[in-house]
Amino acid sequence: MVTNLKFLALLITLLIVLASCSKQSPELTKIKFMAGYKPQANLPFVAAYVAKEKGYFLEEGLDVEILHSTGSHLKLLLAREVDITTAAAASVIKRRSSPGVPISSIMLFGQKGQQAFITLKDSNIKNISDWEGSIFGYKISLPAEYLAMLNTNNLDRTKIQEVQVGFDPRILTERKVHILSVFKSNEPNLIKKLGYDVNIWDPDDYGVPTLGLTYITLDETIAQRSDILESFNIAILRSIDFILNNRDEAIEIVILYAPKSDKEHQRFMLEREIEQSTSQAVELNGFGWSEKEKWQSLHNFLLEYKSINNPVDINLVYTNQFLGKFIESDNKTILDRIGLGKN
Numbered sequence: 001m002v003t004n005l006k007f008l009a010l011l012i013t014l015l016i017v018l019a020s021c022s023k024q025s026p027e028l029t030k031i032k033f034m035a036g037y038k039p040q041a042n043l044p045f046v047a048a049y050v051a052k053e054k055g056y057f058l059e060e061g062l063d064v065e066i067l068h069s070t071g072s073h074l075k076l077l078l079a080r081e082v083d084i085t086t087a088a089a090a091s092v093i094k095r096r097s098s099p100g101v102p103i104s105s106i107m108l109f110g111q112k113g114q115q116a117f118i119t120l121k122d123s124n125i126k127n128i129s130d131w132e133g134s135i136f137g138y139k140i141s142l143p144a145e146y147l148a149m150l151n152t153n154n155l156d157r158t159k160i161q162e163v164q165v166g167f168d169p170r171i172l173t174e175r176k177v178h179i180l181s182v183f184k185s186n187e188p189n190l191i192k193k194l195g196y197d198v199n200i201w202d203p204d205d206y207g208v209p210t211l212g213l214t215y216i217t218l219d220e221t222i223a224q225r226s227d228i229l230e231s232f233n234i235a236i237l238r239s240i241d242f243i244l245n246n247r248d249e250a251i252e253i254v255i256l257y258a259p260k261s262d263k264e265h266q267r268f269m270l271e272r273e274i275e276q277s278t279s280q281a282v283e284l285n286g287f288g289w290s291e292k293e294k295w296q297s298l299h300n301f302l303l304e305y306k307s308i309n310n311p312v313d314i315n316l317v318y319t320n321q322f323l324g325k326f327i328e329s330d331n332k333t334i335l336d337r338i339g340l341g342k343n
Contacts, residue, residue, distance in 0.1 A: 028063035029228055034073045035066065036086035036213075039258035041266040042185070043273035044086045044109045044213050046254055047239045053253050054242060056235035062228070066257075077103065083221060084232065088114065089211035089318075090144075090307070093299050096317055097308040102219040105318040106229055107236065107288040110212010111279035112204050115145045116184040118172065121197040125178060128153050128201065137165035137177035144305040145203035145210065146181065152206055170194070185272035189265055209297035212276055214318070222319065233288070233322040240287050244274070290318040 035045040048066055051057050057064045069076075073085040078101065087095075089108065095101040117136075119125040125134060132155055136146070142162060150157050165171045165180070169187040172180040173196050182188060184202070191198050204210050215236075217229065243250045247270065254266050281291045295314050302308045 026061060028058070029061055029231075030063045030065070031084070031228060031232065032065045032067060032082040033232075034076060034082040034085040035068050036073045037069060039068055039254070040261060041251065041254045041258075041270040041273070042086070042213060043240075043243075043270065043277060044107075044215060045257075046243060046250055046270060047109075047236045049253050049257055050242055050250055051235040051239040053256065054239065056238045057232075060231035060235045062231055062235065064232070074101075074103075077216070077218065080218070083225075083228075084215055084217050086213055087216045089214055089295070089298060090302060092214060092216055092317055093295075093302055093312055093314075094308050097302075097310050097312045103216045104219060104222060104316065105214035105216050105290065106222070106322050107215045107233060108211065108290045108318065109214060109273070109288065110276050111282060111294075112212060112276045113145070113210025114183045114185065114212050114276075115143055115203060115210065116182055116188070117146065117149075117201040117203075118180050118182050118188055118191065118198040119178060119201070120172060120191075121199055123178060125199070128206075129155070131179060132156055132159040134178035135161045135163060135176070136179045136181075137163050137171055138181040139167055140164065143181055144302060144307045145208050147305050148208045148301065149201070149203060149206050152208075172196075172198075184276070185269045189268040193262075193265070209294065209301045211294060211298050212273075219316075222321075226322070230322050237287060237323075243270075247271075285320075286323060288323050290320055 033048050035042070035048065037045075039045065048064070052064055052066060067082065069085070073082065074087065074095065076082045077085050084106075087103070087105075089105065089110065090113070092103060092105055095103055124130060128149065131150070138146070147157075150160075163177060165177060169180060169182065169190050171177050172191060173194055179201075180187070184200070188198055188200055222229065247267075251263060251267050251270065254270070255261065255263060258266065277287070279291075281289045292314060295318055299308075299312060299314055299317075303311060
C-alpha cells in the first residue's frame, strides 16, 4: 500500500512538471533590425521602438535587437549581420540597378519622398524662376529632384552656382547659400528654431515622382524566412496603430532611445512623417502598401535623370506579400486584424 502511494505521488509530481513545461513560452526567434541613422523620430524607427517597448515583437515570437547605423546598414544587411534595415525607395532602385544588389522593400512608410528645398522667407527668392542667379547647397550629390524641377520650369542651370555643403543647415542662415537641399521632416524645423522662417519647395508639388523610407531585406530572407517577416510586419503594424492613437507616449518612447534629443523637434519629425505616410492606396489597402505604378514612375524618373544606368524589373524592388496575407484563424488580412485594413 505504501509503495502504491509513493508511486502515485511520483506520478502526480511528474504530471505537474510536464504540465509546467508545456506552459512555458516557445523559444523566441532572434533577429536584428538596424535603423538607417542615429536614434530619432523617423516613422520606421519609431515603429520598431514602440513594437519592442510595448511587447508586440515578443507577442509575435520575436526577440528583436534594435541597432543604429553609422552609414553601413546596407553593407551589414548584405553581410547577413542584420536582417532588416531602412532605405529610401530611390536607394532601393539604385542598388537593385547596379550592381544588382538583391534587396527588396517589404513595407513602404513614405508615400511621398523626403527631399525638399528651402529658402529663407526674407530672401529675394519668391518664385522658382528666382532660383537663377542663386547659390544652391546640396549635401553629398546633386538630387535628381532638383534637376527635374529645373527642367520642368525651363531654368538655366548654368545660372545657378551648385555647392556641396554637407549636413549643417546653418549654411543657409549664414547666407552662404540661398537654396538648401533638406529632408522635409528635419531641417525646416531646425532652421525655424534658429529664429528664421523658410519657404519650402516640395518636388511633389512640381509633379516629380517621389517615394520615401521603406523597410528592406534580402531576397533570400523573403524566400526562406517569410514567416519571420510576416511576424515582424504584424508587430510593426500594431505599433503604427498605437503611434497614430498615442503620439505623446510614442514620443516618450523615442526619448528612451534618444535621451539627449529635443523632444519638440522629435515630435515635428514624427508628425511630418505621419503626414507623408498616407495615400489613396493606403486608404484602400492599409498602411505600408506599395503601388506598382508609383515605383515604376520613380524608376523611370531616376533612369531619365541618370541616377541609374540600367533599367530594373520593378517587380523585384518591392513586395506587399507580408501586408495582405490571410490569417487562417479569422479569415482576415493582417491589416484587418489590427484595424488598419480597408473598410
